[in-house]
Amino acid sequence: MSLFGFLTAIGDTLWEYGTLLTVLFVVACAISAYRSWKKEQLRNEWNAAGKDVVVLHTLGRGYTCPHISPFGLKLETYLRMAGYKIQIDEKAPMSSKGKTPWITLNGVDMTDSQLIIEHLSANNKNFSSHLSDKERAIANAFQVMVDEHLYWGLVRYRYLTDPHIRAMELTSVYPSWIKYMFPLMRHMLRKALHAQGLGRHSDAEVMGIMRKDIESISTYLGEKPFLMGDEPCEVDCAIFGELGHLLWNAPDSPYFTMVTEEFPNLQQYCLRMKDKFWPDWEEILDKPLSKEPH
Template sequence: MADIQYKFDDRYPYGPKGKAPWITLNGKDYADSQLIIEFLGKEFRKDFCNSLSKEEKAVSRAMQIMAEEHVLFGLGWWRFVVDRCESMSVLMELSFFEYLFMKSLIKKIRKSLWLQGFGRHNDNEKIEIIRKDIEAISNYLGTKKFLNGDIPCETDCSLFGMLSQFVWGAPGSPFESMVKNDYPNLLQYCYRMKEKFWPDWEQ
């Protein structure tokens, strides 16, 4: 999207803040996706939302925060608490030691969800909370190609990053069913993003 050259390195999955994604540039590490985007924008003089109005930027920021700081809890709950990393271990073809590492995170994720508050809801309440978020994204997207029209922006990356997990990374989850069956415009949106930015997805 920004035409910034990069090299993917999967040797160290978690960065200096214990989170992913993270990057290294000129020997220095940077963590947190939003801070990385802002840093790269300044470093390479890129404006990832230059085509948006102030109102569109405001809505985009709200959507991005909802995805990264709210919908994420639903994904974490399903992946680590309900599925206990079983689907992910198959999809990612994890080694035995990688599998054990992911399993070791279950208790930590469960505790984090409880402290945040999401983990205190019953399962039906959790599903309904995330359904409303997914529906909000679907309603705002409508029939547009991307979140704000024909040109994708950085928020599309955040939304795709989350929605794609439901489409391809959470088999059997209620969220997979929602996106594929109840909100077809989001499924089509995921395929558009995939085809535009990852033509080598299957390789």
């Protein structure tokens, strides 16, 4: 090949690569522009909800529980307790921090269920103001226990211990393609549980740890209507969020048996919270086309 031919071939190759890169750049810009437009449309939709209306961004309703996330159940229970008007949004369930649920209120985004509750309690209704310092400390300890400990035990059961993820299939809707993502999801959750600590123990050891948590709640609740006394407060939202999922979203699990048979006062507690704040519970559940799992 002559020098001219060699240089011509290189030039043609560079031109082809340049054309390809240009096409890829244009496509990337188009995707970015579409995402920006879509985000702006959603923002306009959320802002149109009205003053003091909470737009609750969540994963959606389930077949047996209004939220397929314990933290969604926790947060909406508080919003109902506080008397907020609520607009559910399932189009953008994940916040900028990668957490769900989150809210938009009067154009301001807030994330993390506990931080949201604390912020709204400080600026609207505080249902724990009547508690003594000692009682508030106890309530805080129970909230941390269920959100940071009991929750991970539930996660382990639903996505790792349960080999066919039957609880998820029986209680919530999800796209059929999600099944192909389960191996990756399980790998990520296994790593997260190992880092958290519960992933380092056997199923029997984890069950014993979970039983202690559940028994502690049952013992402290006793015969009281709500955890801290005659009236519900913020901590009840966290307790209900987790126990509600053990009761309604963990069929056939040993934890369902604990709540319904070993510590029946917890089942009655959940039913009281449901009756008090969720009179429309059955109406808003997602209705499966079939009772059979996917």
